[in-house]
Amino acid sequence: MELYKVVSNKVKIGIDAHLNVDADFDISVFLLGENNKLISENHLLYYGSPVFEINTDSFQSLPDRSIYFNSSNDLKSGKELEFDELFFVDFSKINELVKQIKFIIHLYHDKGQGSFGNEIFTEKCTFNIKVFDNNKDEILTEFNLRGNYSNKGAVGLIDINKRESNWLISESKNSYNGKLPELLKIYT
Secondary structure: OOEEEOOOOEEEEEEEEEOOOOEEEEEEEEEEOOOOOEOOHHHEEOOOOOEEEEOOEEEEEOOOOOEEEEEHHHOOOOOOOOOOEEEEEEHHHOOOOOOEEEEEEEEEEEOOOOOOOOOOOOOEEEEEEEEEEOOOOEEEEEEEEEEEOOOOOEEEEEEEEEEOOEEEEEEOOOEEOOOHHHHHHHHO
16 A cells, blocks of 8 residues: 655645446545544534635635535635545644544435435446645645445545654545444444
């Protein structure tokens, strides 16, 4: 597994999902402690998280604003994002108890069936992830994940692990049978 050492305090993470299924998706971010559990209920970022504004754009955010994101269809400024989701991470604001950050995609509503069952991912999916230095806007690393996630409700995209004082980013190798409610059972 390739690990990339983060050398900047602030990064942007752009994620494109090619699902081959007519469904909406959400990417949740879990900030976990040494016990592999959320360090608090305030350390889960998802589409329903609190909103704040920068200029004219609205962003979902953790309360400490260490991680926030925007979907391309949510920008009010008229700017066009090249990604489905764009996350901003400020490592200097991450709680010192956090040892791992997981980015997990899950389908929360199948437009065609209105189904919330586990068998949503039905064909091969591709996830393109680029990590940028937020200050220089240059690509630090990128991941192209491909796989057949049939009968899975959620897929891990990337993990960011803290080792001593360093943050290391890697491709996640996890897939899950359930969606957000089941993920909460695992990580709380």
